[in-house]
Amino acid sequence: MYGALWRVLPGPLVLRLLMLLLLALAAVAACFVWVFPTVAPYLPFNEITVEDTAP
Amino acid sequence: MSAVRSVVGGVGELLVTAGVLVLLFLAWQLWWTDVVADRAQGRTTEALLEQWDADAGLATEAPDAPQQQPQPQQQAQAQQQDSAVLAALPGEALAVMRVPAFGADWVRPVLAGTGTAVLRQGVGHYDGAVLPGEVGNFAVAGHRTTYGAPFNPIADLVVDDAVVVETPGEYHVYRVTGSEIVRPSDVEVIAPVPNRPGEEPTQAFLTMTSCHPMFSARERFVVHALLESSTPREAGPPAVLAAVGGAG
Numbered sequence: 001m002y003g004a005l006w007r008v009l010p011g012p013l014v015l016r017l018l019m020l021l022l023l024a025l026a027a028v029a030a031c032f033v034w035v036f037p038t039v040a041p042y043l044p045f046n047e048i049t050v051e052d053t054a055p
Numbered sequence: 056m057s058a059v060r061s062v063v064g065g066v067g068e069l070l071v072t073a074g075v076l077v078l079l080f081l082a083w084q085l086w087w088t089d090v091v092a093d094r095a096q097g098r099t100t101e102a103l104l105e106q107w108d109a110d111a112g113l114a115t116e117a118p119d120a121p122q123q124q125p126q127p128q129q130q131a132q133a134q135q136q137d138s139a140v141l142a143a144l145p146g147e148a149l150a151v152m153r154v155p156a157f158g159a160d161w162v163r164p165v166l167a168g169t170g171t172a173v174l175r176q177g178v179g180h181y182d183g184a185v186l187p188g189e190v191g192n193f194a195v196a197g198h199r200t201t202y203g204a205p206f207n208p209i210a211d212l213v214v215d216d217a218v219v220v221e222t223p224g225e226y227h228v229y230r231v232t233g234s235e236i237v238r239p240s241d242v243e244v245i246a247p248v249p250n251r252p253g254e255e256p257t258q259a260f261l262t263m264t265s266c267h268p269m270f271s272a273r274e275r276f277v278v279h280a281l282l283e284s285s286t287p288r289e290a291g292p293p294a295v296l297a298a299v300g301g302a303g
Contacts, residue, residue: 028079
């Protein structure tokens with residue numbers, strides 16, 4: 001998986017490392033901005049209100 | 056043989072990636088949400104107080120604004136402003152909350168509604184609950200962990216601790232009367248008379264709810280308080296705030 005990515009990237013070693021770093025940063029940013037805020041409400045540790053959950 | 060190797064290797068990479076993602080999620084939830092929410096809630100509070108000052112003609116930066124003289128009808132006008140927030144949309148800021156026991160610099164906005172998105176922005180005001188100072192129950196919910204964790208030290212509140220709620224027109228000082236740990240479905244804690252659903256209220260209560268234990272959804276930590284005094288905003292912050300130097 002990551003091996004294939006490494007082979008696909010062009011250029012010398014330094015450039016490849018730089019691109020990998022950028023890709024990793026982009027992935028983290030996407031997680032922080034979109035993925036995690038979407039997932040969080042489905043996890044059980046953020047409920048703070050009392051609600052009528054009668055069947 | 057090499058096919059098996061690459062499959063095993065691929066699965067290994069996936070597992071490592073999943074592990075990193077979980078760690079990243081924890082970092083986001085436990086650290087980043089606090090960073091973002093603290094900033095946003097501070098901004099909301101500041102903007103709200105500035106706007107109220109401007110509306111009341113108290114803003115020092117606005118010499119053009121007509122200066123209002125304190126008049127008897129000022130109180131009535133304040134009341135009017137208060138009921139105007141009844142029509143607040145979800146997420147709209149309607150009050151500023153201060154709890155001296157949480158620290159002199161603890162200031163949070165109270166926003167209309169208790170939806171997930173609203174509670175990320177501040178303390179949430181339960182739909183249908185009365186407004187600050189009114190007879191009934193001013194019920195609010197706040198995160199105890201993550202998203203700025205406004206109610207993080209809620210379990211430290213003891214009887215007689217002050218909770219100050221500032222509205223466009225008034226300061227309302229509530230005094231804590233007790234706390235309890237309830238099930239998430241125990242909605243009677245936010246009834247107009249707390250724990251006595253159906254009863255007609257004659258006093259102004261405040262109820263704060265948050266999670267319990269921390270990082271769990273198993274129970275709720277609930278604090279009840281009773282209105283002690285309401286003073287007009289132009290008369291300045293009440294003594295309980297001045298005592299801790301958190302006025303302003």
